[in-house]
Each structure stands twice: as structure tokens, then as C-alpha cells.
Amino acid sequence: MPATFPSSSTLTASDAVQDYRRRGWTVAETANGVCLITDERVAAIELTGPLAAEVRRFLRANNLSGPVIDIPGAERREIHLVVGAAKATLAIEALRGAGATVHTDGASIPLPPTRLSNGAASWDISPTQARWIPPVVAIAAAVNAAAPTRHRRLTEVAC
Numbered sequence: 377m378p379a380t381f382p383s384s385s386t387l388t389a390s391d392a393v394q395d396y397r398r399r400g401w402t403v404a405e406t407a408n409g410v411c412l413i414t415d416e417r418v419a420a421i422e423l424t425g426p427l428a429a430e431v432r433r434f435l436r437a438n439n440l441s442g443p444v445i446d447i448p449g450a451e452r453r454e455i456h457l458v459v460g461a462a463k464a465t466l467a468i469e470a471l472r473g474a475g476a477t478v479h480t481d482g483a484s485i486p487l488p489p490t491r492l493s494n495g496a497a498s499w500d501i502s503p504t505q506a507r508w509i510p511p512v513v514a515i516a517a518a519v520n521a522a523a524p525t526r527h528r529r530l531t532e533v534a535c
Contacts, residue, residue, distance in 0.1 A: 409490025430522030
């Protein structure tokens with residue numbers, strides 16, 4: 377899905393910092409680009425591999441998608457921006473139990489156009505494409521729906 381957000385090749389770090397700050401995000405310029413500093417307003421959920429793909433399908437099917445950062449590498453790795461982490465302790469525990477990495481309380485997240493060792497961070501779903509930043513509980517619901525135990529086949533017929 378092509379992003380309507382300026383591409384990382386045309387967006388300078390200074391332009392990005394200004395845009396992200398206009399959104400109310402806490403950001404910092406680094407030698408490689410721009411980082412989101414998670415706080416009480418915005419946190420991030422990092423998913424990898426097949427779980428990331430399943431969660432993405434669930435969110436799209438239910439019109440719950442928010443901004444998603446694609447991190448280049450050998451395995452699919454994406455970071456979903458979320459809100460409401462301070463009030464979602466159980467959801468965060470469930471996410472961590474399912475293998476997600478939850479970034480809160482000052483964690484640093486690479487934002488496009490940040491350069492990383494395997495390429496540049498890019499928007500899979502840009503903030504301009506997303507209708508909202510979803511609550512962490514929406515991502516937790518998607519992870520729960522995508523969990524492998526949910527895909528078991530019925531082996532017996534109930535009578």
C-alpha cells in the first residue's frame with residue numbers, strides 16, 4: 377500500500393520533526409533520523425513474522441488500522457503506534473505474553489526517514505492514511521484473534 381506521507385527520500389529529518397511535533401508527538405533528532413519518544417500520549421507495539429501479518433489483516437478487516445512503521449530486515453517487523461497504554465495493564469501483559477514488544481515510558485522508536493542498519497524505516501500506513509491512532513486494547517484484540525490456538529480445526533462433530 378503506497379503511503380501518501382512524503383517518502384523517506386524526499387522528507388528531511390528536520391521536516392519530519394516539525395510534522396511529528398505538529399501531531400503532538402515527542403520526538404528527537406538523531407544522527408540517523410528521527411525517533412518517537414513514547415510517553416503518556418503515544419506508545420508502540422512491535423510485532424514480527426506471521427503474527428504481524430495476521431494482526432494487520434485483522435485490523436484492516438475491522439477498520440481499526442492506525443499508523444504502522446515498517447522496519448527493514450530478514451523477518452517482517454512492524455511497529456503499531458497506539459494510545460491508552462497507561463490504562464491497559466492487562467492488555468499489555470497479554471501482548472507481551474503473545475510475543476509482542478511493548479514500547480512505553482520513554483522508549484525510542486525510529487520514525488521515517490530514519491536510516492537503520494538494514495535500510496530505512498518507512499510508513500506502511502502513514503499518519504495521514506490512518507483515521508486514528510488506535511488504543512492498545514485494539515491491538516491486543518487483534519493479537520488475540522490471530523493467536524495460533526484460534527486457528528485449530530474442529531476434529532470432532534458435536535451431537
